[in-house]
Amino acid sequence: MLTRLDLRGRQLSTRELVAALPRAEIDVDAATHLVAPIIDAVRTRGAAALRDFAETFDGVRPVHLRVPAQEPARALAALDPAVRAALEETIRRVRAVHAAQLPAGFTVDVAPGATVRQRWVPVGRVGLYVPGGLAVYPSSVVMNVVAAQEAGVPSLAVASPPQASNDGLPNATVLAACALLGVDEIYAAGGAQAIAMLAYGAVGSGPVDGDWLCEPVDVITGPGNVYVAAAKRLVRGTVGIDAEAGPTEIAVLADGGADPVHVAADLISQAEHDPLAASVLVTDSVALADAVDGLLAGRVVRTKHAVRVTTALTGRQSAIVLVDDMAAGVAVVDAYGAEHLEIQAAGAAELAERVRSAGAIFVGPYSPVALGDYMAGSNHVLPTGGCAHFASALGVHSFLKAVQVIEYDATALAVVADRIVALANAEDLPAHGEAVRARF
Template identity: 60%
Template sequence: MMRSIDLRAVQPTRSELARLVPRASVDVSAASATAAELIDDVCSRGAVALLEQAERLDGVRPEHVRVHADEISAAVARLRPEVRDALEEAIDRVRAATHAQVPAGTVTDLGAGARVIQRWQPVGRVGLYVPGGKAVYPSSVVMNVVPAQVAGVSSVALASPPQRAFDGGVHPTILGAAGLLGIEEVYAMGGAGAIGAFAFGVPDLDLDPVDVITGPGNVFVAAAKRIVRATTGIDSEAGPTEILVIADGSANARLVAADLISQAEHDELAAAVLVTDSPELAEAVAVEVERLAALTTHRDRVGTSLAGPQSAIVLTRDLEDAAAFSNAYGPEHLEIQTAEPGAVLDLIDNAGAVFLGAYSPVSLGDYLAGSNHVLPTGGQSRFSSGLGAFTFLRPQQIVSYDRGALEAVAGRIVALSTAEDLPAHGAAVSARFEQ
């Protein structure tokens, strides 16, 4: 089912590794024209456009785009007790872990009367997107909302696609999760149109533009985020989910296979990759993957994902080469199931989130680890991070100099402004000391 890549006889360079890593064929730019049309339509026709897009793309026309407050309250009341308990525990754990992401303000004194203050200011308003599609994601409500609240964002709006099974409403479990978090502004809208609505606002819905948009979605959502990022901040252009497992001969093949399948369950384009220095483990995992995949509920989806070009079992000479391969890949989720996972972790630079040992599966991070599951995909972990309180914070520098402190550096400012042929810069300083 899964193809094999044998790198034991070669030692590829970093650029060669980048070409060897398996990837799904997802072309965000190909969706850009359609996404732009949907956004422009929302900007021109507002709620009418959103309703028509829902009918055409989601197969249902909502009775109203803005969800009434009583619908949210009713959804909270209807949550199954075990689901509510799990959501409340997830909220508590994510909130506790996220508080550690808020930097403390600092003051730097550079001399008498010369001070630079560093503070972290939350953005004023955010739009959080929770996808629909093949699954229901109340956990993504938690992962988007909690960091914004911890950061101190004062205005939070949430959007999720209308559901045919619920007469065009937002899925009640998603509404229930939003209600548990105190979110009152929820919209039944999805896809690129929803991203455009957040970025530019919809006056006839009293939907004000937001400062930052976060949350995963399909290729049209990713394309829409790319389009609006000159207007509003985004977290990342999230694509299909990924798991990369680094394992050695000490790993349990059944557990590795189960973890690969858990992420393949998301989508036909989901990527599942095992990197190992053990041919015996590679063979055992291949057998277990085929056996377990046939038993899982979404076997067709899983089978397509595991057989796709984005999934593979990779054989390396040693764990150092395995780590190098992983760094070139920059996985969304990285599991390390080796005899000494800490030693391998020391070799890792690029990953959205790292899961150490046999009892830290990605599924734990999806729900209750306390970490965030909105993570960079498609190799973006090489230069970006997962969602956190910092996503909604901006560092600001506050400069406070008194007369004496400015006078102490005035001559140097004039010298530099003269060297740059910007004499008015220096004059603005000198003017303060003229009699």
């Protein structure tokens, strides 16, 4: 079922590896041309544009763009008790991990009377996007909201697409998750139009909306499709963003001792997200590759989303990559920079320490990606499309700013005054030096 890429006996540079490895083709640039008019319409027409786009893209014209206050509580009361218990445990674990992420400030006495300190300040307001396309994502509510809450963000707004099956409100389980987290500012808006609303704000219109105002946010986070990614690209600079998220991806680095049932099940688990999802197995064992491929055929036809999974697994973004040994495998997965990396091999913990580029690393046979999607305590909003080479998982840091505070007394400034003047003159900025000399 999976295509094979045989890299055995080949010495490839990082550039050659990146070019050879499978990857979904997502043209964010092309999508920006479609998204730009949507953003402009929301900026100029506000609530009316949001309703029009909901009708066009979501198949429902919401009566309430801002979710009425009683709806999250109502959704929570109707929630399956087993799902509620699972969400509560997820919240507990994710909160424990994210509370530990808070960075410490510091103070440095550079010289007598000369102090520089740094403190971390949360942004004032964030917009948290929760997708609602092929699946339902209350877990994404948890991942976004808990990280922002633990950072100390004082104002949070959640946007999620309206559902025809829920009278134009976001999915009921998404609303219930908001209720569990104490979030009461929720908007029935999806796609690029939601990103525009959060970035630029929008004013309600008419007697149904009342007198509401969605204030602009400072940072927008959360996963979404190519149109959400394109919208984030266009508003970046007006607001901060976490990343331009693409389709999900899993890479499994496994040796001959890995259980092929585990590997096959994990590849399928990510493929069910999206027809463009990437599932990649990197192994030095032909026997394991054959066993996994054989298992996939039987398991895929029995899974609920068999058509979607088949499309993902047979797409050019998915493959089995054969390597000479685990050292070569580490080089391959490092060049790939997977959103999710599983290591099912002897010495998995040591191999994990050698990987520099991955959104999250799952070590050993009992740490599947599905654990991280829900209840590991880690965040499942992760860099995709190779962005793990420079980006991190969503976390408390995504909502914090480092502010440096400089305090010198007269003696401390006098000590360096002549040197500042020398540097200012060397840069042909004499007024800088004069600003120092004016104090003496």
